[in-house]
Structures are given as C-alpha cells and as structure tokens.
Amino acid sequence: MKTIEEILSDLQSLADPEYISKMEYFGIKGGQALGIKNAVLKPYAKEIGRNQELANELWNQPMHECKHLAILLAEPKLFTEEIAEKWTRECYSWDLVDGIGMKIIPQTDFAYRKVDEWSTREPEYEKRMAFATMVGLSLKGAKQPDEKIRLFFPIIEREAWDERNFVKKAVNWALRQIGKRNSSLNKEAIQVAERIKAQGSKAARWIATDALRELKSDKAQARLHK
Structure with a gap:
C-alpha cells in the first residue's frame, strides 16, 4: 500500500x-x-x-x-456518521460536496436521516449536501424504491426559497433528477415544480421554471416512455 x-x-x-x-x-x-x-x-x-x-x-x-x-x-461501510459530519463541515467547494453526497453517503445506512438534517442547515455547503445526496439516492444504480425517493419532494418544496447559488442549483438538480427516474415520478415532480413556482420568490421561480423546461421536454418524455 x-x-x-x-x-x-x-x-x-x-x-x-x-x-x-x-x-x-x-x-x-x-x-x-x-x-x-x-x-x-x-x-x-x-x-x-x-x-x-x-x-x-x-x-x-x-x-x-x-x-x-x-x-x-x-469505504462506505467504514464511513461513519462522525466522518460524514466532519467532511461536510469542512467542504469549501461544490465539487467536494457533490462527490461525497453522490458517491459515498447513498451507500451508508444513515443517508435518509442526514438528508433531513442537512436540508435545514444554515451553512451553504452543508445544506447543499442534502440535495446532492438526494441525487445520489435517486440514481437507478442506487436501487432505492420510489416510495423512499418520494420523501424528498416535501423537503425540496420547503427549501425552494433559498436564493444562495449553490443551494438553489442543488434543489433544482434534485428535483430534475427525481423527475427523470421514471414516468410516475416525472408526473409528481412536475406537480411539485408547479407548486414551487406558485411560491413566488425569485429562487422558487428559477428552480421551477428550469425544472419544468427539462421535465416536460420532448427528449425527457421520449426517454421515459421508451
């Protein structure tokens, strides 16, 4: 070694x-x-x-x-919650957050609980970690049931007000990724995006408009109905 x-x-x-x-x-x-x-x-x-x-x-x-x-x-099996917290607190760049959230946390047994915790954190990168983890869990390779992925919709809707760049982009990313998973979740994600748009804040309008553009696109719909 x-x-x-x-x-x-x-x-x-x-x-x-x-x-x-x-x-x-x-x-x-x-x-x-x-x-x-x-x-x-x-x-x-x-x-x-x-x-x-x-x-x-x-x-x-x-x-x-x-x-x-x-x-x-x-090693996800040895990646404890203590390590997860330390690394998350010490992230200073979005690419580190996304690497941890997508590649490591989804393979731990505390992923869903940490998503809920991180989503209400004040520091920008700690909060982004919640949504990067959502993306990782939503990938088909993660083999997570739709019933668990649906738990993210209320969190996404609740946090769509945050105008900070690395938060709002991550909220948008998570919503789009979930909506591209299958036809059923696509319909639900579109409904969530419409409700977010109605919130009226600048961040919410951007998140929803961008998500709806992709989720309703001919390309996305054709792939989902293949």
Missing part, C-alpha cells in the same frame, strides 16, 4: 498548473489546487484501492486533489 508521503509525491508529479484556471472558471475555489483532472485522478485512485484510513489522512491534507482522492478511496 502506498504511504501518504508517496501519494503526495505522485500528486505533485501529476499537477498541471494550467488546469487551475479552468477549475476556477467552474467555481472550484479554495484550498491549494494542483490542477489534476478527474480523468487522471480516477485511474490513480483505482490503482491504490479503497482504504478509509488512507482517505481520512488525505482529507486532512490542504491540497484540493487530496480531498478528491479521499472521496474516491473512501
């Missing part, structure tokens, strides 16, 4: 300073970025293999890519 020192050395050799400006363009800021593309980081993570102890060490490093590598190496 590679040591943390060996990994840090490897990451330095994979660094591409020119890619840092592209990361910033997509709103990935904070931390000490090395400029390593996901297409490079993922194969490297596969070589190392899952290891929660190593993931914990990497998360505590200041480099942005160390935290991404930590997400890729995390």
Whole structure:
C-alpha cells in the first residue's frame, strides 16, 4: 500500500498548473489546487484501492486533489456518521460536496436521516449536501424504491426559497433528477415544480421554471416512455 508521503509525491508529479484556471472558471475555489483532472485522478485512485484510513489522512491534507482522492478511496461501510459530519463541515467547494453526497453517503445506512438534517442547515455547503445526496439516492444504480425517493419532494418544496447559488442549483438538480427516474415520478415532480413556482420568490421561480423546461421536454418524455 502506498504511504501518504508517496501519494503526495505522485500528486505533485501529476499537477498541471494550467488546469487551475479552468477549475476556477467552474467555481472550484479554495484550498491549494494542483490542477489534476478527474480523468487522471480516477485511474490513480483505482490503482491504490479503497482504504478509509488512507482517505481520512488525505482529507486532512490542504491540497484540493487530496480531498478528491479521499472521496474516491473512501469505504462506505467504514464511513461513519462522525466522518460524514466532519467532511461536510469542512467542504469549501461544490465539487467536494457533490462527490461525497453522490458517491459515498447513498451507500451508508444513515443517508435518509442526514438528508433531513442537512436540508435545514444554515451553512451553504452543508445544506447543499442534502440535495446532492438526494441525487445520489435517486440514481437507478442506487436501487432505492420510489416510495423512499418520494420523501424528498416535501423537503425540496420547503427549501425552494433559498436564493444562495449553490443551494438553489442543488434543489433544482434534485428535483430534475427525481423527475427523470421514471414516468410516475416525472408526473409528481412536475406537480411539485408547479407548486414551487406558485411560491413566488425569485429562487422558487428559477428552480421551477428550469425544472419544468427539462421535465416536460420532448427528449425527457421520449426517454421515459421508451
């Protein structure tokens, strides 16, 4: 197994300073970025293999890519609620939130409870974690029953007022993802979007209008009725 020192050395050799400006363009800021593309980081993570102890060490490093590598190496069965809270509190960028919420939390036994908790948090990225986790749970690969996914609709509707960029985009994302899961949930998501639109706030109108555009589109409907 590679040591943390060996990994840090490897990451330095994979660094591409020119890619840092592209990361910033997509709103990935904070931390000490090395400029390593996901297409490079993922194969490297596969070589190392899952290891929660190593993931914990990497998360505590200041480099942005160390935290991404930590997400890729995390073992869901060993990813405790305490670790989930620590990582969530320490997120400073949307891509870290989405990586944790989509790839790790849905595989834990506390995912649904944390969605409910995080959805009412004040910090922007902690709140986003709730909706990123919804997206992860809503993917077909997560094999979650529709009955459990429907539990997210009241939360989405309740939190559609939040105008903060990384929250409202995540609320919209979760609503669209659920609505693309199957025809039944598509109809329900459209109804939820219509109610959100009627709330009248600027954030709610944006969330609903954008979601309805995709959920009602010919492309989405054709795929659902295949």
